Amino acid sequence: MSKQQSENQDERRNAILQAAFTLFGQVGYSKATMKEIAAKAGVAQGLIGYHFNTKETLLVEVVREWMINRGMKEALQQLDMSAQPAALLQQALQHVVEFRKTNPEWFTLLISLWTESVSNEKLAHELVKLYQEMKSGIRLIIDRLDLPLDEGEKETFAVLIQAVFDGLTLQSPVLLSAQPLSHEQVSQGVGWMLSGIKSPNGEHKNQNRLHLNKGDQTK
Numbered sequence: 001m002s003k004q005q006s007e008n009q010d011e012r013r014n015a016i017l018q019a020a021f022t023l024f025g026q027v028g029y030s031k032a033t034m035k036e037i038a039a040k041a042g043v044a045q046g047l048i049g050y051h052f053n054t055k056e057t058l059l060v061e062v063v064r065e066w067m068i069n070r071g072m073k074e075a076l077q078q079l080d081m082s083a084q085p086a087a088l089l090q091q092a093l094q095h096v097v098e099f100r101k102t103n104p105e106w107f108t109l110l111i112s113l114w115t116e117s118v119s120n121e122k123l124a125h126e127l128v129k130l131y132q133e134m135k136s137g138i139r140l141i142i143d144r145l146d147l148p149l150d151e152g153e154k155e156t157f158a159v160l161i162q163a164v165f166d167g168l169t170l171q172s173p174v175l176l177s178a179q180p181l182s183h184e185q186v187s188q189g190v191g192w193m194l195s196g197i198k199s200p201n202g203e204h205k206n207q208n209r210l211h212l213n214k215g216d217q218t219k
Contacts (some may be wrong), residue, residue: 012041012047012051015041015042015043016041016043016047019040020037021065021066021109022105022109023036024062024105024109025105025106025109026105026108028108028112029055029059029113029115032046032148042062042115056122056123059112059116059123060123060126060127064130064147066106066109067130068130068134071099075092075096075137076137076140079092079095088144092138092141096165096168100168100169102215114127127165131162134162134165135155138158138162139154142154142161142216164189193199
């Protein structure tokens with residue numbers, strides 16, 4: 001295959017992923033048809049089978065593309081790894097807030113995967129792998145934080161952060177949350193989580209509250 005042919009294949013594959021992301025996000029996985037996806041992508045329907053084999057594989061790859069290849073990758077590129085631990089975690093969570101706002105289709109897409117996975121063992125297995133990939137990215141951030149946690153506790157904390165990410169997704173639709181979490185609320189929540197780790201009795205929760213302005217942080 002020539003370089004030009006390879007580039008054309010990549011373009012068509014990306015067009016299919018974009019079309020599927022849009023349709024799965026607008027009408028849901030079960031209602032979006034392969035014919036509609038192909039039409040929106042501007043490709044022959046058979047080409048979807050060539051690249052992804054089945055509709056469920058396409059769903060998994062769409063979620064992986066936006067969760068790992070775009071969401072996680074963009075987050076790690078934008079984070080200031082030289083920042084103080086609290087600021088670094090704040091940046092990560094704020095990125096998630098902005099990602100949900102700029103990709104409204106993500107809510108329906110992820111809900112579709114969760115729902116379909118309940119009765120589909122293959123999808124459930126793929127969902128576990130996706131979350132493992134996501135947790136690996138979160139661990140890169142946690143390992144940068146100066147926290148008194150052993151390996152098992154860091155894994156638990158990573159799962160907690162994943163739950164926060166999912167919670168932000170669940171709150172993203174306007175019909176469910178007319179006032180999505182603000183930057184200040186996310187900052188405050190990060191402070192609560194960190195203070196809970198540093199002060200198990202919770203007596204100093206407010207002392208670790210994060211503020212919006214850089215350099216205006218208390219620990």
